[in-house]
Amino acid sequence: MKPRPAHEWQTTTWFNTPEPLDLERLRGQVVVLHAFQMLCPGCVAHGIPQAQRVAEIFKGAPLTVVGLHTVFEHHEAMGLESLRAFLHEYRVRFPVGVDAPGQDGDPMPRTMRAYAMQGTPTTLLIDAQGRLRRQVFGVHDDLLLGAEIGTLLAEAPGRFDATGTTTASVSDPCADSSRGAV
Amino acid sequence: MKPRPAHEWQTTTWFNTPEPLDLERLRGQVVVLHAFQMLCPGCVAHGIPQAQRVAEIFKGAPLTVVGLHTVFEHHEAMGLESLRAFLHEYRVRFPVGVDAPGQDGDPMPRTMRAYAMQGTPTTLLIDAQGRLRRQVFGVHDDLLLGAEIGTLLAEAPGRFDATGTTTASVSDPCADSSRGAV
Amino acid sequence: MKPRPAHEWQTTTWFNTPEPLDLERLRGQVVVLHAFQMLCPGCVAHGIPQAQRVAEIFKGAPLTVVGLHTVFEHHEAMGLESLRAFLHEYRVRFPVGVDAPGQDGDPMPRTMRAYAMQGTPTTLLIDAQGRLRRQVFGVHDDLLLGAEIGTLLAEAPGRFDATGTTTASVSDPCADSSRGAV
C-alpha cells in the first residue's frame, strides 16, 4: 500500500514548546506521535514511558517525539490544569499538543477522528517526507517500534545509522575478570 | 569507521540445527549473534529472552538469530549435557553453537577471543554483506537493538520494511467504546 | 514503644461505599490505610496496585483496605471529578475517602497533617484495637507488608491464620510429569 501524506493535527494548546508544532515544519524529521489520555492506565504505565525512552535514545537523530492529548472520555477530569500537573509529575519533557474538541458534539477530538484512532495509546510513525507509515493502537513492542524507527531513519536524507549510536548497556553481565576491571 | 568483515566463528557442536552454520552460508541475512553462558544471570534474565523475542518478531525477515555458548569460567559446570538440558528447559529454539576451547590453556574460547569479547552477554550484529556492525557487552536496550536491526534490514537486498510488519499490540488500552467492540 | 490510638480521619466525601467509614466502626478489623494522590507516579505504579492486591488476597480476613486521597499539591488538578474518573479507569473498588482541606490556608489536608505524613504514598496499619502500628512513607515491600499484616491478623480476636488461606500459585513451575497432568 502506497503511504499517504499524514493529516495535519488540529490542536488548541501546546506544552513544552515555545510555539505550536506542525507537520510542515517537521519535514525532514521522523515523527513519533504518541496519542494518549492522562487517565488511561495503558498510556501511563507503558505508552508514555516508551515515548520518553524514544526521545532519550534518539536524541541525536533527525527524529521528534510529539505527544497528543486525545481526550474522548471523562473530558471534565482531564482539562488543561490537570494535564499541566500530570506532565510535571511524570516529567514529560517532549512537546505535547491538546487535540481540538470534536465538532457538533462529537466526544472524539478532531485529530483523533481524522486518523480514525480506536482509542489510547496510539502510536503514529510519520516519515521524513511527511507520510503516515504506521499506526498502532495499544501498547507497542519496543523491539518492533525500534525496528520501524530504524527503517525510517535509514531512508531519511542525511541517513542516520543507528548502529553508530552509543550504547547504554546495563546490569548483570558476567565479565572476563582476567582482563582486569571493566 | 569502515565496517570490517566479521570473523568466522569456530565451534565444536551445534544444537537446534541439522548442520553447522557458518557466516558464508548466511550471506544475505542480517545475523544477530548472541554470545552467552548458561550460568550467567544477565544472559538468563535478559539476553536470551531478548534473542528469543528477536527470533520471533523478525520471523519473516532476512534475519537469523544465532546463539554462541562462550564458556570462559566454571567450564566443568557448563558442559554439553548441561547445555542441552538448559536449552530444553528454557525453550531456546534458535541454533546454538558451542565456541571451540581456547588454545594453549586459554580459558577463553576461540571465537570469544577473536572478537575480544569482554564477557557475557555480548550481542553482535553482522550485516547482509558479512560485516560486523555492532558489538555490545551487557544487556542491550530493546529500542536501540530494534533500531539497529531496522537499519541493517533497510540496507539489505530485497529491502525489508519493518513498518510493513504485523503488530502484536497488547494489554490495557482505553478503547473508544462508541465504535463497538474492539 | 507503646502503640497509641490512631487519629480518626477527617474527610469530606467518600467513593465506593454506601456511607462514610470511621475507625470506630472498623474496630475488630485490621485497617490498611493507603494515603495517595491520583497524580503521584509512585502511588499509581506501586501503591494503589499493592493496596488492590491486599484487598483481593485478604478478602476473607478481618481486614479492610481504605484509600485516603491526601492532596497537598496541584489541588486544582485533582478535584472530585478527576478522582472519580481516576478510580473508574484504574478499577479501584475499595472505599476511598477525600481528606478534608487544611485549616487556615494549610495546603496539607487535615488527616495528613494529623499523622505528620511526609508525602505520598503512605501506608498506615491500624490494629483491631484501633491502634496505629505502622506508618511507612514511600513504596512498601510486599513481603514486609505481608508479614506486618500477618502479625496483626494473628493478634486479632477470632485469630485469622494466613497459613490456612488458599493460594494462587502461578506460572513457570517444573512439574513432575511422572505424576500425570498437574
Place this chain on the structure above:
Amino acid sequence: MKPRPAHEWQTTTWFNTPEPLDLERLRGQVVVLHAFQMLCPGCVAHGIPQAQRVAEIFKGAPLTVVGLHTVFEHHEAMGLESLRAFLHEYRVRFPVGVDAPGQDGDPMPRTMRAYAMQGTPTTLLIDAQGRLRRQVFGVHDDLLLGAEIGTLLAEAPGRFDATGTTTASVSDPCADSSRGAV
C-alpha cells in the same frame, strides 16, 4: 486440619553452612524451605530471588531460609559442580542441601518423595515447633508468603513483631517539599 510434624529431610551434601542442618536443630525457628532445581526457569526467575529476599528481610527474626536441591529430571546436567557454580553466580548465600537420590531407581529424590512434592519450585513453611504449616507448588505470592511468615513468627516463643522492623521504602514518592529535604 491439625498440623503434623514435618518430615526430616535426607541430604547428601550441603553448601553455605559449616555443617549439615537438620530440623531438630532448627526447633524454635520458623523454617522457610525452598525446594528448587538450578535449571528450572520458575525457580531461577522467581523462587530463588524470593527466598533471597526473605533471608534478607527477616535477618533479625527467629527464621531460617533453607534451600533444597531436588533434582528429578536432567540429573546429569545438575550435578554438584554445576550446583556449586550456580550458587556462586546467583549469589545464593543461604544454606542449600542436596536431596538424597531416590531409592530403587526412583528419579525423584527422597525428601521430595516424602513430601509428595509436585515439582519445583515448592515452598514449605515449618513452624517453630517443627510442624509443616504450608506447602505451595509454583511461584508463591510475596504478600501471602509474607503474611504466612508473619503468622508463624507471631506464634513463636519470644514473639517477633514484624511491625517493629525497619523498612526499606523505595523509589518515586511525592514528598511534601514544604517540610524541607526528605
